[in-house]
Amino acid sequence: MSKLKLRKYKADDFLNIGLMEYERKCREGQPVEKWALVKEKAGPAVTMFDADERIVFCCGVHDMWPGVGEIWGVFSPLTKEYPLIYFAVKELVDILFEKHGYVRLQAPLDPAGCPETIRLNELLGFRPEGLMRRYGPHGEDRVLYALIKEDKDAE
Numbered sequence: 001m002s003k004l005k006l007r008k009y010k011a012d013d014f015l016n017i018g019l020m021e022y023e024r025k026c027r028e029g030q031p032v033e034k035w036a037l038v039k040e041k042a043g044p045a046v047t048m049f050d051a052d053e054r055i056v057f058c059c060g061v062h063d064m065w066p067g068v069g070e071i072w073g074v075f076s077p078l079t080k081e082y083p084l085i086y087f088a089v090k091e092l093v094d095i096l097f098e099k100h101g102y103v104r105l106q107a108p109l110d111p112a113g114c115p116e117t118i119r120l121n122e123l124l125g126f127r128p129e130g131l132m133r134r135y136g137p138h139g140e141d142r143v144l145y146a147l148i149k150e151d152k153d154a155e
Helices: 011-016 021-027 032-042 077-081 085-100 115-123 149-153
Strands: 005-008 045-049 055-065 068-075 104-109 127-132 142-148
Touching: 011 032, 011 055, 032 045, 032 055, 045 085, 055 077, 055 085, 068 115, 085 104, 085 115, 085 149, 104 115, 115 142, 142 149
Parallel strands: 068 104
Antiparallel strands: 005 045, 045 055, 055 068, 104 142, 127 142
């Protein structure tokens, strides 16, 4: 297994990532190029790639207002080759709280379409807060998960 590296996210990273089936379905009929550009400017974001320059995932935060951000992430099928990816994501979350000053991070997740993402967020300490009806790009329901700095600090 090769070592993973990080760089600042660029819109082309999202356009060049090999998407998981779930991600492909979510993006059907959506303005993907616009989404990729918006995420580049929305807040801090990184791309993780392997030694062969293959993109493993892109993630970042869309700033809602000072101290509050909504996490987004796009995982490629390559994530299955890196079972310890949790530690890299945890480090990124720690950096967001400590160096970027967030007090709340939230993520609207699709429990039916992507249970792996929910499992990762729960391992990171995110807790479900409520149902967001018809929130997804095709009208699917999402569950809002959040991690509050005080809860994280109490770990």
